[in-house]
Amino acid sequence: xxxxxxxxxxxxxxxxxxxxxxxxxxxxxxxxxxxxxxxxxxxxxxxxxxxxxxxxxxxxxxxxxxxxxxxxxxxxxxxxxxxxxxxxxxxxxxxxxxxxxxxxxxxxxxxxxxxxxxxxxxxxxxxxxxxxxxxxxxxxxxxxxxxxxxxxxxxxxxxxxxxxxxxxxxxxxxxxxxxxxxxxxxxxxxxxxxxxxxxxxxxxxxxxxxxxxxxxxxxxxxxxxxxxxxxxxxxxxxxxxxxxxxxxxxxxxxxxxxxxxxxxxxxxxxxxxxxxxxxxxxxxxxxxxxxxxxxxxxxxxxxxxxxxxxxxxxxxxxxxxxxxxxxxxxxxxxxxxxxxxxxxxxxxxxxxxxxxxxxxxxxxxxxxxxxxxxxxxxxxxxxxxxxxxxxxxxxxxxxxxxxxxxxxxxxxxxxxxxxxxxxxxxxxxxxxxxxxxxxxxxxxxxxxxxxxxxxxxxxxxxxxxxxxxxxxxxxxxxxxxxxxxxxxxxxxxxxxxxxxxxxxxxxxxxxxxxxxxxxxxxxxxxxxxxxxxxxxxxxxxxxxxxxxxxxxxxxxxxxxxxxxxxxxxxxxxxxxxxxxxxxxxxxxxxxxxxxxxxxxxxxxxxxxxxxxxxxxxxxxxxxxxxxxxxxxxxxxxxxxxxx
Numbered sequence: 001x002x003x004x005x006x007x008x009x010x011x012x013x014x015x016x017x018x019x020x021x022x023x024x025x026x027x028x029x030x031x032x033x034x035x036x037x038x039x040x041x042x043x044x045x046x047x048x049x050x051x052x053x054x055x056x057x058x059x060x061x062x063x064x065x066x067x068x069x070x071x072x073x074x075x076x077x078x079x080x081x082x083x084x085x086x087x088x089x090x091x092x093x094x095x096x097x098x099x100x101x102x103x104x105x106x107x108x109x110x111x112x113x114x115x116x117x118x119x120x121x122x123x124x125x126x127x128x129x130x131x132x133x134x135x136x137x138x139x140x141x142x143x144x145x146x147x148x149x150x151x152x153x154x155x156x157x158x159x160x161x162x163x164x165x166x167x168x169x170x171x172x173x174x175x176x177x178x179x180x181x182x183x184x185x186x187x188x189x190x191x192x193x194x195x196x197x198x199x200x201x202x203x204x205x206x207x208x209x210x211x212x213x214x215x216x217x218x219x220x221x222x223x224x225x226x227x228x229x230x231x232x233x234x235x236x237x238x239x240x241x242x243x244x245x246x247x248x249x250x251x252x253x254x255x256x257x258x259x260x261x262x263x264x265x266x267x268x269x270x271x272x273x274x275x276x277x278x279x280x281x282x283x284x285x286x287x288x289x290x291x292x293x294x295x296x297x298x299x300x301x302x303x304x305x306x307x308x309x310x311x312x313x314x315x316x317x318x319x320x321x322x323x324x325x326x327x328x329x330x331x332x333x334x335x336x337x338x339x340x341x342x343x344x345x346x347x348x349x350x351x352x353x354x355x356x357x358x359x360x361x362x363x364x365x366x367x368x369x370x371x372x373x374x375x376x377x378x379x380x381x382x383x384x385x386x387x388x389x390x391x392x393x394x395x396x397x398x399x400x401x402x403x404x405x406x407x408x409x410x411x412x413x414x415x416x417x418x419x420x421x422x423x424x425x426x427x428x429x430x431x432x433x434x435x436x437x438x439x440x441x442x443x444x445x446x447x448x449x450x451x452x453x454x455x456x457x458x459x460x461x462x463x464x465x466x467x468x469x470x471x472x473x474x475x476x477x478x479x480x481x482x483x484x485x486x487x488x489x490x491x492x493x494x495x496x497x498x499x500x501x502x503x504x505x506x507x508x509x510x511x512x513x514x515x516x517x518x519x520x521x522x523x524x525x526x527x528x529x530x531x532x533x534x535x536x537x538x539x540x541x542x543x544x545x546x547x548x549x550x551x552x553x554x555x556x557x558x559x560x561x562x563x564x565x566x567x568x569x570x571x572x573x574x575x576x577x578x579x580x581x582x583x584x585x586x587x588x589x590x591x592x593x594x595x596x597x598x599x600x601x602x603x604x605x606x607x608x609x610x611x612x613x614x615x616x617x618x619x620x621x622x623x624x625x626x627x628x629x630x631x632x633x634x635x636x637x638x639x640x641x642x643x
Contacts, residue, residue, distance in 0.1 A: 035150040037143035038136040046119050046133035057116045059171040061085040064181040069156055076197045080158040082120055082169055084151040088138055114138055120153060122169045127160025186271040203273040204229040204262050217249045232261050235315055240348055254284045257316035288316050289378050294385040296371050299359060308360040308387060310371045313353045317346045319376040324360045327370050331384040440502035441603055442493040443473045446512035447545045456570050457507055467600060474544045487547040503603055506548060508569045517581040519549050553583060561587060566602060568592050
């Protein structure tokens with residue numbers, strides 16, 4: 001059986017062989033040439049994967065290459081030649097079809113000269129596989145030493161193969177030999193001797209006529225069809241080629257480095273001709289000089305010392321010199337800094353202009369230095385191009401910016417004077433109730449089933465209600481969660497936060513830390529019962545606490561988790577030395593009831609709580625009593641919904 005296509009590509013990763021020998025010979029059709037010991041050689045098409053190969057013949061080597069097949073005066077065509085070395089094992093089974101109708105003498109003759117076959121396949125990416133089967137009669141006494149023979153298969157106009165194609169050739173015999181060969185390119189084929197006999201080598205020829213009276217150049221094309229060929233223009237032979245659809249060019253636009261690529265309009269595979277008709281015409285050099293532009297600027301070295309940057313652009317690459325100078329009566333050269341334009345790298349910008357960038361180090365920019373340019377072939381110097389010291393302008397802009405900032409601050413204070421008065425009053429009395437009365441707080445419980453934890457969360461929600469906040473506790477909204485689902489319910493609460501402002505308060509316990517740490521590092525939980533030991537991916541819809549972890553992770557990637565989420569822990573809960581999981585690190589963390597006032601401050605104005613940003617997680621430190629006192633009555637904005 002033939003190897004599948006995927007296995008062929010795996011072999012290609014380690015095998016890279018290209019045999020490209022271009023010859024010219026006559027041809028009739030597909031043919032095969034057999035060496036001594038093989039007779040009655042015929043070749044025919046074979047459907048891949050349909051017939052098992054004869055074990056008596058083994059392909060030892062494949063050598064594919066290309067040649068041009070030319071006959072009489074007809075156009076030449078591309079041929080694929082596959083030289084095949086085979087080993088014939090006389091002691092293995094060969095074809096003996098028709099033996100039942102042969103007498104003993106005929107059967108003896110058939111046994112001495114059995115028939116055999118070899119199948120060789122090829123394909124050019126991305127065409128389908130094509131196979132050729134060669135059948136022959138073996139004359140063992142006439143074979144060379146060690147029962148070896150050779151076949152040469154000539155395939156005229158191979159399917160899907162054109163110039164520069166990459167072709168894979170292989171045999172299905174036990175070793176599954178595979179070779180790769182690349183067809184010659186048109187540039188290799190289109191030599192003067194055979195150019196007229198290869199259709200793909202026929203390209204339009206470009207010529208130009210200069211009309212100085214009309215101040216224009218006319219492009220003319222010979223050897224093209226009735227319609228104009230495709231043309232693109234490029235500056236320098238290695239420049240970027242841009243589409244061109246004009247035959248008349250103004251004289252002022254012509255430069256010596258202007259080149260054209262021409263090819264047939266309707267044949268994308270046809271060869272392109274490159275022509276640079278103005279390369280040796282001196283009258284067009286002035287067009288280059290008149291379009292040279294130079295700019296200078298300031299740069300900074302690694303040691304913080306300043307340097308002078310210069311940038312020169314022109315339609316063509318230039319030869320010449322650049323140097324810095326100080327402008328006095330004339331621009332006096334600063335010795336020792338001359339640079340050659342021919343050195344270094346020229347790059348082509350988006351407008352097709354060629355650019356060269358350079359620097360002059362250790363130049364005093366306070367004296368506003370300039371740059372002079374000398375272009376080879378041009379008598380006059382270009383320049384000076386000077387650097388303008390902008391330090392004074394920068395100081396002026398700084399002063400104007402500060403004044404605008406002061407005026408803007410005064411305007412904001414005037415428009416928001418009521419808010420400022422309330423904020424000042426609240427700061428003086430140590431409370432921020434008046435400002436935060438309309439802010440929304442979402443209080444999320446940890447994944448505990450302990451009644452003490454639930455009671456602490458409810459008391460915290462009641463406290464926030466009494467302080468004027470609009471509070472939503474997950475324990476009070478079980479029915480709504482069952483209707484919507486944990487994640488949609490949490491999203492609806494975040495929409496209220498967006499409208500009214502506020503925070504999501506996440507209560508931490510030992511169970512909550514374990515859940516967050518597992519969610520961060522493992523992402524799986526163990527199933528119970530019969531499926532114990534099998535991993536199951538956590539779903540963000542399982543509970544509100546897990547859904548909040550998903551949202552925290554998304555906000556941390558956007559750098560805004562601390563703006564919406566706040567962590568609290570109760571002193572009354574059991575102690576744990578577990579560190580804060582990576583997912584929750586960086587979020588504000590408060591300990592209750594000792595930092596109740598800081599919590600109110602954080603929820604009211606969203607500040608840092610005076611030193612809150614410097615807190616670090618060092619582990620749980622629990623006290624003996626919670627300090628909350630008796631349960632507080634629910635506030636007017638608290639809504640309890642039964643489970």
